[in-house]
Amino acid sequence: MMYIEKKRGPYFLKNNAFGTITISVIFPFKYQDKNYMKIPILLNILNRSNNYKEKSDFKKAKINNYIIALNQSYENVENTAYFRFNLTIPNPNRIPEVSLEKAIALLADYIYNPFLENNGFEEKEVQKYIDIYHKEIKEREELTVNYSYRRLLEISAPKTKLSNSLKNHEYLLDEITGQNLYKFYQTIIDSNPFVFAITPNLEQEITDLINKYIYKKKEETIKISKIRNHFLTFKEFQAITEEKDFFQSYLALVYKVKDMKNKDRYTLYAIDRLLSSQSSFILLKKMRLENDLVYTTGSYSYGRYGYIALTALINKTSKEKALKTLKEVTELLKDEKYISPLLENIKNEERIEMIKDKDRKGTIIRNFIADTLEWGDTDEQFYKKLCKVKPCDINELANRLVLDTEYFVRGNKDAK
Amino acid sequence: MPNNLTTYVLDNGLTVYFYNDNNKHSIHAELVTKYGGRYKDFILDGKEYHISDGVAHFIEHFLCEHGKAGNFLTLSGDNFIESNAFTSLDATRYYIDGVENMENALNIMLTNIYNPLFTIENHEKVKKAIYEEIRRSNDRKFFDFNVKFNECLFHNSNLKSNIGTIKEIEDLKLETVKACYHAFYKPTNQFLIIAGNFDKEKYLKQIKDFFANQHINKHEGYLIDTKEPLTTKKNSFKVYKKTTDTYTSIRYKINIKNLSPRERLDLESCLGNYLAINFGYSSSLKTKLEKDNIIVEHIDCYMEFQPNFVICSIGAMTKNEEAFVKTVQNVMNNKSFDKELYELEVKQSLTRFILRYDSLQKTIIPFIDNIIYFDYPYLDEAKDFDIPFDKYKEIISNLDFSNYTIGYLIDPKDKEDSTK
Numbered sequence: 036m037m038y039i040e041k042k043r044g045p046y047f048l049k050n051n052a053f054g055t056i057t058i059s060v061i062f063p064f065k066y067q068d069k070n071y072m073k074i075p076i077l078l079n080i081l082n083r084s085n086n087y088k089e090k091s092d093f094k095k096a097k098i099n100n101y102i103i104a105l106n107q108s109y110e111n112v113e114n115t116a117y118f119r120f121n122l123t124i125p126n127p128n129r130i131p132e133v134s135l136e137k138a139i140a141l142l143a144d145y146i147y148n149p150f151l152e153n154n155g156f157e158e159k160e161v162q163k164y165i166d167i168y169h170k171e172i173k174e175r176e177e178l179t180v181n182y183s184y185r186r187l188l189e190i191s192a193p194k195t196k197l198s199n200s201l202k203n204h205e206y207l208l209d210e211i212t213g214q215n216l217y218k219f220y221q222t223i224i225d226s227n228p229f230v231f232a233i234t235p236n237l238e239q240e241i242t243d244l245i246n247k248y249i250y251k252k253k254e255e256t257i258k259i260s261k262i263r264n265h266f267l268t269f270k271e272f273q274a275i276t277e278e279k280d281f282f283q284s285y286l287a288l289v290y291k292v293k294d295m296k297n298k299d300r301y302t303l304y305a306i307d308r309l310l311s312s313q314s315s316f317i318l319l320k321k322m323r324l325e326n327d328l329v330y331t332t333g334s335y336s337y338g339r340y341g342y343i344a345l346t347a348l349i350n351k352t353s354k355e356k357a358l359k360t361l362k363e364v365t366e367l368l369k370d371e372k373y374i375s376p377l378l379e380n381i382k383n384e385e386r387i388e389m390i391k392d393k394d395r396k397g398t399i400i401r402n403f404i405a406d407t408l409e410w411g412d413t414d415e416q417f418y419k420k421l422c423k424v425k426p427c428d429i430n431e432l433a434n435r436l437v438l439d440t441e442y443f444v445r446g447n448k449d450a451k
Numbered sequence: 452m453p454n455n456l457t458t459y460v461l462d463n464g465l466t467v468y469f470y471n472d473n474n475k476h477s478i479h480a481e482l483v484t485k486y487g488g489r490y491k492d493f494i495l496d497g498k499e500y501h502i503s504d505g506v507a508h509f510i511e512h513f514l515c516e517h518g519k520a521g522n523f524l525t526l527s528g529d530n531f532i533e534s535n536a537f538t539s540l541d542a543t544r545y546y547i548d549g550v551e552n553m554e555n556a557l558n559i560m561l562t563n564i565y566n567p568l569f570t571i572e573n574h575e576k577v578k579k580a581i582y583e584e585i586r587r588s589n590d591r592k593f594f595d596f597n598v599k600f601n602e603c604l605f606h607n608s609n610l611k612s613n614i615g616t617i618k619e620i621e622d623l624k625l626e627t628v629k630a631c632y633h634a635f636y637k638p639t640n641q642f643l644i645i646a647g648n649f650d651k652e653k654y655l656k657q658i659k660d661f662f663a664n665q666h667i668n669k670h671e672g673y674l675i676d677t678k679e680p681l682t683t684k685k686n687s688f689k690v691y692k693k694t695t696d697t698y699t700s701i702r703y704k705i706n707i708k709n710l711s712p713r714e715r716l717d718l719e720s721c722l723g724n725y726l727a728i729n730f731g732y733s734s735s736l737k738t739k740l741e742k743d744n745i746i747v748e749h750i751d752c753y754m755e756f757q758p759n760f761v762i763c764s765i766g767a768m769t770k771n772e773e774a775f776v777k778t779v780q781n782v783m784n785n786k787s788f789d790k791e792l793y794e795l796e797v798k799q800s801l802t803r804f805i806l807r808y809d810s811l812q813k814t815i816i817p818f819i820d821n822i823i824y825f826d827y828p829y830l831d832e833a834k835d836f837d838i839p840f841d842k843y844k845e846i847i848s849n850l851d852f853s854n855y856t857i858g859y860l861i862d863p864k865d866k867e868d869s870t871k
Contacts, residue, residue: 094795129805320525348587394810
C-alpha cells in the first residue's frame with residue numbers, strides 16, 4: 036500500500052514546559068521533479084500578505100500582534116511534498132495582551148493572501164532570487180565539503196532522490212516567472228492542510244479559530260504517501276579522483292549493503308553511530324588520535340537506501356594512508372569483542388538524547404508531526420529496535436557491506 | 452523569569468555560578484578562561500612575551516587531548532556526555548552537557564584543564580590535527596578578507612588568524628605554550644558555570660574538594676597594553692578572490708574605553724536596534740537599496756566587543772559599491788531617530804525574550820557573554836531591553852563613527868574594471 040489516509044487535525048500536543056504556543060499548518064501536495072527549484076524561490080518570496088504594501092508594514096503588524104516567528108519550510112516524503120507554515124506566539128498566560136484570534140487571522144492572511152503584482156508574485160523579486168540561487172550554486176562549488184558531498188551522492192546514488200541537488204536542477208531556474216510560481220503556489224494552498232499545535236492549554240479556542248480561518252474544505256481526511264525503502268544495489272566498484280582548487284582534500288568510501296532488509300536499518304544506524312558518535316568515535320580514534328591524519332572525519336548513512344559513507348578531510352599527501360585506515364575501520368566492525376562495549380555506549384547515548392529532547396521544543400514538534408504522519412518509527416520505537424541490535428548483528432552486516440565507491444578530491448592549494 | 456543564579460568565589464579565586472532550573476532534564480557545565488586569540492602581548496614573571504597567532508587555540512587542543520585524565524572528548528563520550536571546547540578571540544570555553552555521570556565528566560574536564568601533560572611528544576602530536584584545521588579555514592571565502600581587516604583596523608595588532616598559520620604552528624615552541632598557560636590559566640582569570648537540574652551543594656562540595664588537591668598557579672602574568680590609538684591604520688583595501696558579486700564591508704572602530712560594564716551592555720542593545728531599524732531585513736532603506744540595484748539582497752550587521760573598542764560591521768553583496776558606502780556613511784554620521792520604529796524594535800525584543808524560558812542555553816549563553824565581553828556577571832532581564840527612547844538617542848548620538856575601514860572583496864576577473 037503506497038498511500039495512507041490521515042485526519043487533518045488539529046492535533047494537539049499538550050506541553051507546559053515552554054512559554055510559547057506553536058502552530059504548524061502543513062499543506063501536502065504531489066511531489067514533482069519539475070517543481071524542484073520553485074520551492075526554494077517560494078520559501079524566500081513569501082514575506083507578507085497583500086494587505087501590506089511594504090515588508091516594514093508587515094513587520095509592524097507582526098510585532099503589534101506579539102508574533103515571535105512566522106515562517107515557512109518544506110519537507111518531502113516519497114511522492115508527497117509538504118509546505119509548512121509555522122507561527123509562534125507567547126502563551127497568553129505569560130503576556131495577557133496576546134490575541135490568539137488576531138495571530139491566527141494574520142497567519143491565514145499570510146498564507147491565503149500573499150503579496151502579488153499583476154496576478155503573480157513580483158517579477159523583480161522572483162528574478163532576484165533566481166539570480167541569487169544561480170550565484171549560490173556557483174559559490175557552493177567552491178567549498179570543499181559542499182562540492183564533495185554533492186558529487187559523492189551524484190556518483191554513488193545516481194538517479195535517486197539522494198542525488199537531487201540545486202546544481203543538477205539549476206536548468207529549471209530560468210523557467211520560473213512570477214505568474215507560474217503563483218500558479219504553483221495556488222495548487223499548494225488549494226489542498227487540505229494538516230494542523231498541529233504545541234500548547235499548554237487553549238485547545239478548544241485554537242480549534243475554533245483553525246476552523247474559522249484555516250480550513251477551507253469540508254473533507255477531514257487527507258491521503259499521503261507511505262514511507263518506503265529504496266535499497267540500492269551494488270553494480271560495480273568505481274574509484275574516482277578529481278582535482279580542485281581547494282586547500283583541503285576530501286576522501287570518501289561508500290558502502291552498500293548486500294541483500295538489505297528492513298530490519299537491517301537499525302543495525303546500519305548502529306554502525307553509523309559506532310563510527311562517528313562521541314560515545315564511540317571509532318573514526319576519530321583511528322584517523323586522528325592514532326594516525327594524525329585529520330582534523331575532521333565522520334560517517335553518514337541513509338537506512339532506507341542501504342547506504343553508508345565514511346568521509347575524511349585530509350592533506351593531499353595522506354591519501355594512501357587514510358584509505359588504508361578507513362578500510363581497517365570497517366574491518367574493526369567485525370570484531371565483536373571490540374564492538375561490544377561501544378555498542379552499549381551508543382545505546383545509552385540514544386537513551387540520554389531522548390531525555391534531553393524533552394527540553395528541545397524544535398525536536399518535540401518535529402517528532403510530533405513525523406509520528407502523526409507516519410514518516411518513520413517514533414524515537415521510542417526506533418530506540419527499542421536499536422536496543423535489540425547485538426555485536427553479532429554488527430559483524431554480520433559488516434560482512435555484507437560492499438565497497439561501492441572510492442572518491443578522492445585532491446585539493447591543489449597549499450595553506451601557509 | 453526567576454533569577455535562580457547564585458555565586459561563589461573559592462579560596463583560589465575561581466568564581467563559580469550556579470543556575471538552577473529544575474524544569475529542565477539536563478545539566479550544562481562550562482569552564483571559561485578569559486584568554487583568547489587576541490592576547491599575544493603579555494608579561495609573565497617579569498619577562499615580556501610577544502607571541503605568534505594561534506597559541507590560545509593550541510592550548511585548547513592540548514588540554515582536551517593531553518591532560519592528566521586522558522582525552523577529554525573520548526572520556527566524556529564513555530560517560531555519555533556531550534563535550535567540546537572552542538577558542539574565540541577573547542576566551543577559551545570548555546563544556547560538558549549531559550543527564551547522568553556529570554560528576555565524573557566534570558572531574559575529567561577540570562583535571563585536564565588544571566593538569567596538562569606538557570611533553571615534547573604531546574606538543575608535536577597536537578600540531579598535526581591543527582594543520583588540517585588551518586587548511587579548512589583557508590578554504591573559507593572571507594578568510595583573507597577578515598585577515599586584511601584586522602591589519603587595517605589596528606595599528607598595534609599583528610593578529611591575522613585565531614588559529615595561526617601552518618608555519619606559525621610548526622615553529623611554536625613548548626616553552627611558549629607553557630608561558631601562555633601559566634600567564635592566563637589561573638582561577639582568578641576563569642569562571643565556572645553549572646546550569647540545569649542538579650544538586651547545588653553536592654557540586655559545590657565536589658568543586659571545592661577538587662581544588663583542595665590542586666597545585667596553585669603562582670605565576671604573575673598580565674597583559675601589556677598595546678596603546679592602540681583611536682584611528683584606523685588604513686581607510687580601505689581590496690582583496691581579490693572568487694566571488695559572484697563584490698562584497699563591500701565598512702567596519703567602524705568605536706572607542707568604549709571609558710564605558711562601564713553596564714553602559715556597554717546598554718550600548719549593545721541600543722546599537723543593535725539602530726542597525727536593525729536602518730539595515731534590517733524589512734527596513735525601508737534596505738528595500739530601497741535593493742530596488743535601486745545597489746545591493747543584491749540583505750545587509751549583514753554585527754558588533755564585536757573588545758576591551759577598548761567595539762567594531763561595528765555593515766556589509767553586503769553590492770552592485771554599486773560607492774552608493775552603498777555613501778548610504779551607510781550617511782546613516783551612521785547623520786544619525787536620525789524614529790521613535791515609533793525604535794519602540795517597535797523594543798517591543799519585538801521584549802516579546803522574543805520569552806524564548807529564553809524555553810532553553811537553558813538561551814538563558815546562560817548571554818550571561819557568559821556578558822562576563823567575557825563586558826566583565827559584567829549579569830543575568831539579563833526583560834527590562835534591560837526597554838531602554839527609554841531619549842536614553843537610546845543619547846547613547847547613539849555619543850558614538851563616534853569617524854574611524855573606519857572599508858573592505859572590498861572582488862572577483863579577480865573584475866580587477867581591471869575596478870576603479871577604486
